[in-house]
Amino acid sequence: MKHAVMSIFESKAEFWLAPFYAYNIADGQRFITERVNDEQDRLSKHAADYNLFHIGYFDDQTGELTQNEGGRVSCGNLLEFKQTV
8 A cells, every 4th residue: 555655844944854654645634633733742833834745655565665756745834734613
């Protein structure tokens, strides 16, 4: 199965966080939604500084890691994943 490889870019300090794997892009977005809505999480405290990207795929059958054709794809600023009550 191919898993989505996601990473977050921190725009103020200009660095990439370590990538993480998700079943698909929607699953990665749900994971980030949970983190950004946890008030104790660093991502929540500075959500506007972070941008989520889909950077490729990991195939758990072959062990191959491939980049997206055309490069990384923006999935949005983490502020967009903040939920209001």
